[in-house]
Amino acid sequence: MPASSTSESAEPSDFFQRVWAVVEEIPYGRVTTYGDIAEHLGTRSAARTVGWALNAAVGSGLPCHRVVNRKGALSGKLHFGGPYVMEDMLRSEGVTFTDDGRVDLEKHRWRPSPSAAE
DNA sequence: ATCTTGACCTCTA
């Protein structure tokens, strides 16, 4: 084994993998918030990094569309390739929206499971 | 190597 410790490029940081692990656990027709994920990881203020992880998760097979901000607004809908994609996906899953165009967190609020923490 | 931006959140005035 080469002792070179020049980091293993092509491999995401642990933080990303943790975020993906939680997002992957999000059930159908359910949504969560960046803060909940960040807090579940141990750092509630790391919500920004969660967004970065999702940004890299787009197209990776992760339901990043089930992750919304604290207000339930689809902050990253533009990153899905279209402003209508994310909303359409959630609506297709049975998620309801408010008059403000926000997700009903009161009805679809989901929290990560302790088993997803790992 | 440093600085700025980014799918954010929470606290305080």
Place this chain on the structure above:
DNA sequence: CTAGAGGCCAAGA
């Protein structure tokens, strides 16, 4: 209620 500041981690220039 709104406005401002701090903090977290990572990527791009």
